[in-house]
Amino acid sequence: MSVRAATASEVRRRMARNDEDPFHPANVAALIVDGEATVLGCTPGAEALLRRPTRELRGRPLPSLLTEPDDWPAVPGRDEGTFCEGTATLRTGDARHVEVSLSVLTLTEGVGPDSRCLVLAVPRPLMTRWRQNHAFIEELFLQRRVGLAVFDPDLRIVRTNTPLLDYPGVPDDLTGMRLADFLRREDAERVDDHLRGVVRTGEPLIGEEVSARTRTDPRAARTFTVAAFRLQLSDGQIAGVTTLFNDTTEEQRARDRLDLLHRATALVGSSLSVTGTARDLADVLTPGLADVAAVDVAEAVFDHRSPAPDDQGTHLLRRAATTGDLPVRPRSGGLVEIDVDGPHTHGLWPRFDDEAAVEGARSSMSALLCARGLLLGRVTVWRTGDVPFDEKDVEMLDEIASRVGLVLDNARRFGLERRAAVSLQSSLLPPAESETVALRSASVYLPTEVSTGVSGDWFDVIPLSSARVALVVGDVVGHGLHAIATMGRLRTAVRTLADLDLEPDELLTHLDDLVSQLTVESGESPSGIGTGVGHRTGTEAPVPPVPYDSFGATCLYVTYDPVSRLVTAASAGHPPLAILSPDGGARYLEVSPGPPLGVGGLPFEPVETTVDEGSVLALFTDGLVERGDGDVDTGMAALLHGLRTADPFLRPLPEVGRDVVAGLAPTRVPDDITLLLARTRAVPPADTAAWTLEADPEVVADARRMVARRLVDWDLDDLVFTTELVTSELVTNAVRHAGGPIELRLIRAGTLICEVSDPSNTQPRMRRAGSTEEGGRGLYLVAQLAGRWGSRYAREGKTIWAEQPLPPAAR
Numbered sequence: 001m002s003v004r005a006a007t008a009s010e011v012r013r014r015m016a017r018n019d020e021d022p023f024h025p026a027n028v029a030a031l032i033v034d035g036e037a038t039v040l041g042c043t044p045g046a047e048a049l050l051r052r053p054t055r056e057l058r059g060r061p062l063p064s065l066l067t068e069p070d071d072w073p074a075v076p077g078r079d080e081g082t083f084c085e086g087t088a089t090l091r092t093g094d095a096r097h098v099e100v101s102l103s104v105l106t107l108t109e110g111v112g113p114d115s116r117c118l119v120l121a122v123p124r125p126l127m128t129r130w131r132q133n134h135a136f137i138e139e140l141f142l143q144r145r146v147g148l149a150v151f152d153p154d155l156r157i158v159r160t161n162t163p164l165l166d167y168p169g170v171p172d173d174l175t176g177m178r179l180a181d182f183l184r185r186e187d188a189e190r191v192d193d194h195l196r197g198v199v200r201t202g203e204p205l206i207g208e209e210v211s212a213r214t215r216t217d218p219r220a221a222r223t224f225t226v227a228a229f230r231l232q233l234s235d236g237q238i239a240g241v242t243t244l245f246n247d248t249t250e251e252q253r254a255r256d257r258l259d260l261l262h263r264a265t266a267l268v269g270s271s272l273s274v275t276g277t278a279r280d281l282a283d284v285l286t287p288g289l290a291d292v293a294a295v296d297v298a299e300a301v302f303d304h305r306s307p308a309p310d311d312q313g314t315h316l317l318r319r320a321a322t323t324g325d326l327p328v329r330p331r332s333g334g335l336v337e338i339d340v341d342g343p344h345t346h347g348l349w350p351r352f353d354d355e356a357a358v359e360g361a362r363s364s365m366s367a368l369l370c371a372r373g374l375l376l377g378r379v380t381v382w383r384t385g386d387v388p389f390d391e392k393d394v395e396m397l398d399e400i401a402s403r404v405g406l407v408l409d410n411a412r413r414f415g416l417e418r419r420a421a422v423s424l425q426s427s428l429l430p431p432a433e434s435e436t437v438a439l440r441s442a443s444v445y446l447p448t449e450v451s452t453g454v455s456g457d458w459f460d461v462i463p464l465s466s467a468r469v470a471l472v473v474g475d476v477v478g479h480g481l482h483a484i485a486t487m488g489r490l491r492t493a494v495r496t497l498a499d500l501d502l503e504p505d506e507l508l509t510h511l512d513d514l515v516s517q518l519t520v521e522s523g524e525s526p527s528g529i530g531t532g533v534g535h536r537t538g539t540e541a542p543v544p545p546v547p548y549d550s551f552g553a554t555c556l557y558v559t560y561d562p563v564s565r566l567v568t569a570a571s572a573g574h575p576p577l578a579i580l581s582p583d584g585g586a587r588y589l590e591v592s593p594g595p596p597l598g599v600g601g602l603p604f605e606p607v608e609t610t611v612d613e614g615s616v617l618a619l620f621t622d623g624l625v626e627r628g629d630g631d632v633d634t635g636m637a638a639l640l641h642g643l644r645t646a647d648p649f650l651r652p653l654p655e656v657g658r659d660v661v662a663g664l665a666p667t668r669v670p671d672d673i674t675l676l677l678a679r680t681r682a683v684p685p686a687d688t689a690a691w692t693l694e695a696d697p698e699v700v701a702d703a704r705r706m707v708a709r710r711l712v713d714w715d716l717d718d719l720v721f722t723t724e725l726v727t728s729e730l731v732t733n734a735v736r737h738a739g740g741p742i743e744l745r746l747i748r749a750g751t752l753i754c755e756v757s758d759p760s761n762t763q764p765r766m767r768r769a770g771s772t773e774e775g776g777r778g779l780y781l782v783a784q785l786a787g788r789w790g791s792r793y794a795r796e797g798k799t800i801w802a803e804q805p806l807p808p809a810a811r
Contacts, residue, residue: 022126035115051093169214278320290381292324304416363388367401371409428488442653456487457672501792504570515598551598613682623671695740730756
C-alpha cells in the first residue's frame with residue numbers, strides 16, 4: 001500500500017470545504033439560551049453537531065445535553081458582555097459523545113427567562129488546531145533571532161517583527177511601507193524582484209542570500225538568508241507574500257575572514273620576492289578587509305640581512321607597498337620608525353593623530369610581521385566607514401601576518417641564497433666582454449626570477465692555436481647552487497678538452513663520454529634513457545670530474561678561423577647559432593643537433609660555413625626563445641628579427657645584446673637567459689705565408705731561407721734567428737718521422753705563429769735527452785724558444801705549431 005503526500009491544491013480544496021475552519025457556520029454550534037440555560041434557538045450547525053433537530057433542542061436545558069451537567073459555566077446574572085470559555089462533552093442524538101470548546105457570552109443582564117446568552121460550541125480538535133496555528137504565528141512575530149514580514153500583493157509591509165530586532169536605521173513601525181522607503185534603492189529592488197517572482201509563480205524562495213544597506217547608513221551592509229512563500233486564500237485569491245529572514249552577517253564575516261585567509265596564503269605564498277610579497281599582501285587586504293593598507297618592511301630585509309633594532313630599540317622600516325583610493329603617509333619608499341611597545345604597532349589603534357596617515361580614516365589596526373624571532377615588518381590597515389575594526393578583525397590580521405612573516409623571511413633567505421648563487425656563477429663565468437685577433441665578443445646573462453633559483457647557463461670564449469677561437473654556450477639541467485657547481489665543472493672540462501685542439505664534434509664526443517662514464521660509475525641511470533659511451537680517439541687529458549647532474553646538459557661548440565674565415569659547429573642538443581652578414585643577411589646555421597650530454601650512442605655531426613669579415617655570430621640558451629606555450633619557432637624568428645633590427649654592425653655589441661634580451665625576455669624570467677655575440681675579424685692574406693715542402697732533408701735549408709725572407713719583409717728582423725731554429729726543428733722532425741708532403745705556414749696576427757703540418761697522426765712527445773744522446777732535443781728547443789707550442793689533429797694528419805710574441809713596435 002502506497003501513501004501519497006497531499007498536494008497544495010488538495011489542501012486548499014479541503015480548506016474550501018471548510019473542514020478545518022472552526023469558525024465556519026458548518027463547524028460551529030451557536031445556541032441562544034436564557035438565564036436558566038434553556039435553549040431558545042440554534043443554528044443548523046448545532047443540529048449537525050448534536051445530531052438533534054431544532055425542535056428537539058428548543059426549550060431543553062442546555063446542561064442536560066452535557067455528560068457532566070456541572071461543566072456548564074455559571075454565567076447568567078453577570079454583567080452584559082461577560083465572556084467565559086471552557087471545555088465540555090456533549091451527548092449527541094445518536095448516543096455519541098463529542099468533546100467541544102464552549103464559549104459563553106452574556107448578551108443581557110439579569111437572570112431568569114428574560115436574560116439572554118450566546119453559546120458557541122466548536123469541536124475541540126478544530127479549536128485546538130486553530131489555537132496552535134494562532135500561537136505559532138504569534139510566536140513567530142515575537143522571535144528575536146528570526147525576522148518575519150508579511151507583504152500584501154503590492155509588496156507593502158503588512159506586519160513584521162523588526163521592532164524586536166536590532167537593525168540600526170530601520171524604523172520601528174514599517175506598516176504600509178515599501179523596502180525602498182528605508183533600504184538602499186539597489187538593495188530594495190533586488191529583494192523586490194525575488195518577492196515578485198514568488199507572487200507571480202507561487203514557487204517558494206528558499207535560502208536566498210541577500211545583502212542590504214539602510215539609507216541612513218549605506219556603508220553598514222548586513223547579510224540575510226531569505227525564505228519567502230506566497231499567501232493564497234481558500235478561494236484562490238492571492239493575499240500577499242510572507243518572508244522569513246535570518247541575519248547571517250556574522251557568519252558571512254566569518255566566511256569572508258576564512259576566505260581572506262585562504263586567499264592571502266595562496267597569493268602571498270606564490271612569491272619569493274620581498275617587494276612582491278609586500279605588494280601581494282596589500283592587494284589581498286583591500287578591499288577584502290580594509291579600505292587602505294600599507295606594508296612596511298625592515299630596511300635590512302631588502303638587502304637580505306637579518307633585521308635588528310638600533311640602540312634605542314627602534315626598528316627602521318621602509319614602506320614597501322600601499323593600496324587603496326586614499327593617499328597614505330608616508331608613500332611607498334618612505335622610511336618609518338617604530339617602537340614595538342608603541343600604541344600604533346600592534347592591534348587596534350587607540351586614537352587618531354598624525355600617526356593615522358590616512359585622512360578620513362575612522363578605524364585602524366596593525367600587526368607585526370615576524371618569523372623565527374625576527375621582526376621583519378608591519379602591516380597597517382584603515383577603514384573609512386562607520387563599521388570599525390573589532391577584535392575578530394585583529395585576530396584575522398594577526399593570523400595573516402604570522403603566515404606572511406614566514407613567507408617574507410623565506411623571500412629574504414631566498415634572496416640571500418640567490419645572491420650567493422649569482423655571485424658564484426659570475427665568478428665561474430668569463431668576463432662579459434673579450435677581444436682576440438679573431439673576434440670581439442660580448443655576452444648578456446639574465447638569471448631567472450622564479451623560486452627554483454638560478455640555473456646552470458654558461459658560456460665561454462676560448463683562444464685556440466693559430467689565432468683561432470672557440471665559442472661555447474651550454475645549459476645544465478636543474479637550478480640552484482648544485483647546478484651552478486655542475487656548470488663550473490663542465491666549463492672547466494670543455495676548456496681542458498679545447499686545449500687539445502679537438503674538432504667540435506670530437507670534443508663533444510669526449511665530453512659526452514665523460515658524462516656517461518660518470519653516470520655509470522655513480523650507479524644511477526635515469527629511467528628510459530640509455531647510458532651508451534661514445535668512442536675514444538686515443539688522445540687523453542686530465543679532465544676534472546663532472547657530477548651526475550650534468551646528465552642531460554646541452555652544449556654548442558663553435559670554432560672560428562680568422563685566416564680562412566671558416567666557422568665549424570657541433571651541437572649536443574642545443575639550439576643552433578645565428579649568423580648575421582654585413583650585407584644584411586640573417587640565418588641560423590643548420591646544425592644537426594646530437595643528443596644531450598650523457599645520453600651517448602649517437603654521433604655528433606659537425607657543420608662548416610664560411611662567413612664574411614665583420615659577420616656577427618649569436619649563441620644563446622633556450623630561455624631566450626622559449627615561450628610559455630612551447631612555441632620555440634616563434635621565439636627563434638623573433639630573435640633573428642631582434643638581432644637584425646638592433647644594428648649589430650655599427651653599435652657596440654654590449655648595447656646590442658642588452659637591447660635584444662630586453663626585447664625578448666618576459667617580464668618574469670622563467671629560465672636563465674644567455675646571449676653571446678661575436679663580431680668576426682679576418683687575418684689579411686698579406687699577413688700569412690704558406691709553402692709546400694717535400695720530405696727531403698735538403699728542404700730544411702730552403703725552409704729557413706723562405707722564412708727569413710718573409711720575416712724581413714714583415715720588418716720582424718728580431719725574430720729571424722729564433723724562427724729559423726724553430727722552423728728547422730719542426731721541418732726536420734716532419735721529414736724524419738712523418739713523410740710528405742709537408743705544409744709550412746707563417747701567420748702574423750698579434751703574435752708570430754709558425755706551423756708545420758704533415759700527414760702523420762703520430763703524437764709528438766717532448767722529452768729531456770740524456771747528456772750522451774745526439775738527438776731528442778728538437779721539441780725541447782722549440783719549447784724554450786717559443787712562448788707556447790702544441791699540436792692539433794685534422795681530419796688527416798696533424799699540425800705542430802709554435803707561437804712567439806711580436807716586438808712592441810710590430811704589434
